[in-house]
Amino acid sequence: MHRIHAIKLIAKKDVMRTLRTPGVYLAFLMACAGAVLSAYFFSAVKGAFLSMGVGLTDIYTSITMLAVLGVYSLYMAVTSVTTIARERQDKTLEVLFYGPVDERSFILGKYLGRMAVFVLLLLGTTLFIAAAGLAFGLGINESSLKIAVLAVLLISCIVSLGILLSTLTSSVTGSIFLLIVFMIALFLLKVAGILLGIIPDINPAVSIARDLTVSLINITQFISPIEYLSTGIDAVNSSDLLKYAAGFLYPAVYTGILLWVSTVILKRKGVKQ
């Protein structure tokens, strides 16, 4: 009971802080500008789509939503990875823990605060994309809601990964550095996978390297939040109930495990530096 109270307050505090930073408005403006550009583009090529007989509204909505999601993924990753590191750097972390706050309520409060910010952004953006669609004569339908659900699941994975990385560092700079290293490592692994797929088996070293990379890529499928996007898309588009449920289950389990690990790390590391 007390814990829920603390979680709520920490989340609220973080939302209030975010609303006082320019970053959140910048991200929203970029998303809206993207939506307008996209709406303009699709309305210009409207004739071609209509003659092909494809659902213009669906295509406009999904492409715009995914592009916007790209902006928000980056914004949410950066703000999540810095959120705990900043409190540690400013030592407001230890002051918080003088009070009735424990590691679990702190981590959950941080997570819910980030998610609340994202849901606010998503709500505004979804409405804006619909409005732009109407204004440019592209129409609206429920496809944006499907993608919005998917977006929440994806961002949940990104936020919990960001929080986990944040518990590992002691400064804002360090946390951003860690995020960049993490993203570069994932990217390089992908590139290596593609390259090794092209190179023929000229000697055993290549095939060993390939096997190794493939197994690493298999492991990163569990670590990288982006991987959950594809299962999510499957889920949203699927009429198979089981597949749909699995699409929700994976990100939920991923989030749960990462937040639990974050709690353990914070306990191990302590709040006093």
Added chain:
Amino acid sequence: MANVVEAVNLTKRYGKAYGVKGLNFGIEKGIIYGFIGPNGAGKTTTIALLTGILEPTEGDVLLYGKSLRSDTMGLKRRIGVVPDNPYVYNYMTAAEYLGFFADLYGVENKQERIDELLSYFNLVEHRDKQLKKYSKGMKQKINIARALIHDPDLLFLDEPIQGLDPTGVKEVRDVILGEKKKGKTVFISSHILSEMDKFCDQVGIIDKGVLLMSGSMDKLKRSIKSGIELVIELDKATDKIIDSLKTLGYVREVSADGNTIRVRIDGSADLRKDISRRVTEAGGVIIAMKEEKVDLEAAFVELTKEYR
């Protein structure tokens, strides 16, 4: 056990080095307890251990007779902590900051309590100013107001008057005396001994992580001239020599640093002859031997020196 705070063999190691080592002391209800030691002595570490934000490597903390480990949340609600610097949320206003912590502790009559504290610290006209625009002294007052928001029974302050102007010092002292009058217990650290004289009911002296004494000021003054430390330089310090010295009844402690050994002796008798005989018997050759003041006195000198 009537003590509000009880440190039992409290030890914190940072890697191999000790932050504090085997602290044992108790604090009675309703007193002001001064915790005095030079910079790096272990005051901040001790406060972190006593307030439950740092896990001891060894030992335990009892608050109100209960182990801090067994009821961390319950006990945290009864204490207020003022850290060594005002670490505040700079983007909040004073009223928002106090309001956040009031909510966290579930303070009833939140607005009244905030107004009461703001007017007590003469900050009413700054209540809606962002804390980043506060001066250091004003931030320190908000820091203390925050620690008092839930009307704690036990207050910890880590060098609270450091860097304050004389008015600020008086204000902080008045707050502490006010809390005492209300029957609260106060733990206050400082690296300036004379600052604590007359103000504290009891004191603890800490140096290099070791508690040198705990009790009344009088007891402190009496205990200064007891005990000697012999610093002996040997051609080669062996375990045999050290072990042999340790068996002597009046030897309290033996420590070695290269070929120099330090021997702490109870009382003030001249035991140099006895000691040198022991060393020779154990196969050692003494190059030099000198008497040094005990740590307590050294600490005392250092403390008073810093004040001057």
